[in-house]
Amino acid sequence: MYGDVHRRRDRSFAPGAVAAGDRPGPGCRRGRHHDAGSRGGDRRLRELTRADVEAAVVGGALLGGGGGGWPADGRRLGALAVSMGRPTLASIEELPADALVFTVSLVGAPAATERYLEPIDHLRAVELAIDAAGCRPAAFIANENGATATVNGWLQSACLGLPVLDAPCNGRAHPTGTMGAMGLHRRAGYVSIQAAVGGDHRRDRHVELAVRGPLPLADALVRQAAVHAGGLVAVARNPVEVGYLKEHAAPGGISQAIAVGKLLIESPPGERAEAVASRLGGTVVARGRVGSYRLETRGGFDVGRMEVASDQGTFRLTIWNEYMTMDGPGGRLATFPDLIATLDREGWPLISAAIEEGTDLDLLIAPAGRLVLGAGMRDPELFRLVEEAVGEPMLAHAFPGFGGG
Template identity: 50%
Template sequence: MNDNNHTEITDEWVEHVAVGGAILGGGGGGSLDEGIEFGELAVEYGSPTLRPISELDPSEVVLTVSGVGAPAATDSHVKPADYVQAVELVMNRIAERGRSVGALMTNEMGGFASVNGLLQSAVTGLPLVDAACNGRAHPTGPMGSIGLSSDETVLQAGVGGEPDTGRRHELVVEAHLSSAADTIRQIAEAAGGLVAVARNPVPAEYAESNAALSVYDQAKTLGQAVQTARDGETAAAEVASLLDGEVAITGTVDSRELETAGGFDIGTVVVDDHELTFWNEYMTFSRDGERLATFPDLITTLDTDTGEPISTAEIAEGQSVTVVLAPASSLALGAGMDDPGLFEPVEEAVGQPVVEHAFPEV
C-alpha cells in the first residue's frame, strides 16, 4: 500500500472534519461537540487510519458504522464503547462463517458521523476508508444502504441504552434490509432514542462502486474555512462558495416546533417567514409557498455571529442564523440517493411534496 495516500489523523484534523461534517450534515449527523470528543478520544487511544477504498482487495468486507436515532432525544445513553461493541458483534458473526471484516466505512457526514469509525479503527486495527454511504446526512437506513435492495438479506447490530436497566439493548439482526432497518430504529427508540450501529457488510468492490468516495477532503476544507473566517458572514460566504451554493437568508428564528417520534426528530423552523421542515435533517426550504431547496440538496444553518453549524436538535427560537443552500450536485452521494421510492417516507413525515422536486424527471 502506498503510504503517501494515508491521512495522519490528529486532533486538528478531527476538529476540521467534524465542523465541516456538521455543515454537510444539513441539520443532522449528530452532535458536533460529541463528535470532536469522540474523534479526539480515538487519537488519544491509538492510531486510527484512513485509507482510500481502492487500496483494499475487491473481496475484502467493508462494514458500515452509524448512529441511529433521534438527535434531540433526552434519554439516550450511548457510550464510545458501544460503537466498538456493535462492530465486534458483527465481526464475531462473520467470523463464525469463516470470513473477516477488512475495513470500516462511516454512514454519512455530520458533526458526529464524519468521525464515526475512528475509535473503532483505533481499537480493532481496521482502517476507515475514505468513503461514506453518503457525503451528507440522511434520515433513513435504506438511504444509507448504498443501493442494496429492500429484500436483500443484511446483517446489522445495534447497541445502546443505560446499562443495568430495561432500556439496555444489544441486538444482532439478520433480515431483509427494510425489516432490519425498522428493527434497529425500534430498538433505538426503546433504548432511549439512540443506538450505536454496525451494518450491511459488503465486498469492497461493491462499496467502491456504490458509495460516496473521497468525502473527507470536502469536510475538512469546509471546517477550515469556518474556523479561519474572521466572522460569521465571511464563514457563510466561504461555505456557499465552496459548495457552489448561496447564502439564502440571515435572520431570526421566529419559531421552532419539534416532535420526537418513531426514533426521529420531526419538525419545522421558521426564519423570517422562510419555512424549513426537517426529519432529523432539513428536508425542504420554502418562502411563501415557493420551494427553494429540497433534500438531497443541502440546507444547512449556521450561527450568524460565528459561522458554526447549528443542527435541528440545537436550533432555538430567537437565535440569529444564516441559511446556506447548495445543490445536490455539489455533494458526494451514494447509490441510496438514486431511488425515488426511498423518498416517499420523507413526504409522509414532513407533509410536503419531495419526490417531484428531488426527481423532476420522474
C-alpha cells in the same frame, strides 16, 4: 451522551477477541478478509490527527444539513480515538476489490433526552456484527457526514488497527438506514446483517441486538432498538466488498467534510457562511431569527417545522432529523438531498436539534450536484417515506422527471 469510557471493563474489546471471525460466513460469501497492508496499503494510510477531528466535526456539521449528530459528541468521540490509538484514513484504491467493509453509524434521534452511549458500545456493535457475519472486516466506512457521523469509525480504527475508508455511504446526512445502504436493498440475494448497542444499563435501558434479514426489515428493527434504548444506538452493519463502493458509496466524502471544516475554521467569523456557500456552489439566502419552532421525537426520528423571519420575508423549513425542504416568499428553494444548513451569527453550523425560538441564524442552501452523494440519494422510491413524514411534496422537486406518482 457518552458515559465513562472505563466503565464495564468486563466488556472490553480487542482485536484478538474476534480472531476466530476471520473465517468466511454466510453474510460474507462475496468477499474475503484482507489485512490493510496486504498490498502495501499501510504505507499509504493517512493518520488522522486532533486537527482532523476538529475539521471533520465542523465540516461534518455543515454537510449534515441539520442532522448527523451533536458537535460536542463528535469532538469527544474523535478525541478519544486519537488518544487511544492511531486511526487512519485510506482511499478505496488501497484495498483489494473483494476485501470486506462494515458500515458503522449511529441510529436514532439527536433530540432524544434519554439517549446514552458509552464508547465501548461502538466496539461491541462491531463484535456482534462479526459474530453474526462470521468474518472480520478489512476496513470501516461511515454511513454519512455529520458532526458525529463523520468521525464514525475512527475509534474502531484506533482500537482495531483497521482503516476507515474515504468512501462513506453518503456524503451528507440522511434520515433512514436504507438511504445509507448504498442500494444494497436492490441487490439480488443480499441479506443484511446489523448489530446495535446502546442505552444506559443503570436505567435498565441497555440494548444489544444482532439481526439478519431483508435490509428494510433489519433497518426497522434497529430503529426500534434505538427507541427502546432511549433514542440512540451505535451500529455496525451490512458487510460488502470494496469494489461495490466505487459506484454506490460516496468516495471522497470524508475528505470533503474535512476540507469544508478547514475552510470554516480558517475563515473570519463574518465571512464563513459566504465562503462555504461559494465552495459548494450555494447561496446564503437570508439572515434572520427563528419565529415558530416545533421539534418532537417520534418513532426514533426528530420531526418538526420552523419558520425564520428575515428582511427578505419568511422562510419555512421542515425537519426529519435533517432539513428536508425550504420554502421562501417565492416558493420552494431547496429540497433534500440539496443541502439546507443553518449557521449561527459567527458562521458555525447549527444542527436542527440545537435551535430554539429566537435563535439568530443564517440560512444556506447548496445544490445536491455539488455534494458527494451515495446511491441512496438517487433512488426516488426512498423519498416517498420522507413525503409522508414531513407532509410536503418531495419527489416532484428532487426528481422532476420521475413518473412514479
